[in-house]
Amino acid sequence: MVVVYLITLGGNSLIIVMLRIDRRLHNPMYFFLSNLSLLDICYSSNSVPFLLFSSLKDYPIISFTSCYAPMTIALFLGLTECLFLAVMAYGRFVAISNPLHYTIIMNNQVCIQLAMLSWASAFLLAIIPVIAIPAHFCVHNVINHFTSEVQAQLKLVCSNTPASLILGLIISVFTLSPPFTFILISYFCIVVAVLRIHSAQARLKAFSTCGSHLTVVTIFYGMAIYMYLKPQSKESQEQDKVISAFYGVVTPMLNPFIYTLRNKDVKNALRKIIVKKES
Structure with missing residues (x-):
């Protein structure tokens, strides 16, 4: 777990630094990639340190506030990634369909506005349901999960549990479906x-630029749809724990490798940094 977390921090931090240093990577695609790396660092840091700390105790105890806060933060970061993946899909559509005007359409101002809109929208979508419909729990509860996961906490709600589960499903549908639909259309x-x-080589190059993004979208939405859009039951909780651990711990580590291994520009920038350090 420690090794995975250190690789996540190192890999994503390296991408952010690399994209800032190399001017050739100062374009819309890599701007959003750096935001995605920052998201992965935050998402992993929100859960892994708590997991490591809890593993040192036989019966870890957590207060309501300490449990609810990471859950809300995780929800906020997950929603932000949904929106960023949709924005990145639109960016790739513009780059392929209108390459000559790509930097004009996706200029710095537009990119910053889209990034700010994604962060702000995700924050509102995450915080409003928590404030508008507070949950009531029954005194002491045992969370059958590795982290303060949304579905695990909903199962502990005492007041109007079916309504809470239905509300969770409605929120999931309306927050996951629109970005995913937009990605499919893009x-x-x-x-x-x-x-x-007309050129077969140009077609292959165009498709290769989407390979990394499609891989991340498949992993992210595949797990999110399975976790949040399927009917919830106590029997499925053990499966959810494993998937959630992979989703929150392993996926942020994989993203830097997915983008760098298939991207010549990023690999060249990495070689430059290594050569400079050696010299």
Whole structure:
């Protein structure tokens, strides 16, 4: 667990530093990639230190506030990643369908505005349900989970449990579905734009620029849809624990490798940094 966390911090921090240093990477695609790396650092730091601390105790005890705060933060970061993946899909559509005007359409001001809108929208979507519909728990509870996960806490709600579960499903549908639908539409338009390209080599290059993003989208939405959009039951909780651990601990570590291993620009920038340090 410690090794995975250190790799997550190191890999994502390296991407952020690398994208800041190398001017050739100062474009919209890498701007949003640096935001995604920051999200992964925050998401992993929100859960892994608590997991490491809890593993040192036989019966770890956590207060209501200490449990509810990480849950809200995790929800906020997860929603932010949903929106960023949608924005990145739109950026790739613009880059492929209109490459000559890509930097004009996705200029610095537009990128900053989209990033700020994503962060602010996710914050409101995460905090409003918590404030508007407070949950009531029954005195002492045992959370059958590794972290303060939303679904695990909903199972402990005493007041109007079915309504709480239904509310959780409604929130999941309305926060996961629109960005995912937008991504699907964007990639449909990308496929149409690529099919209009006559050169087979140019088509392959266009598709390769989307490979990393598609991989991350598949992992992220595949797990999120399975966790939050399927009917919840106590029997499925053990499965949810394993998937949640992979989703919150392993996925942030994989993202830097997914983007760097398939990206020549990032690999060249990394080589430059290594050569400079050696010299």
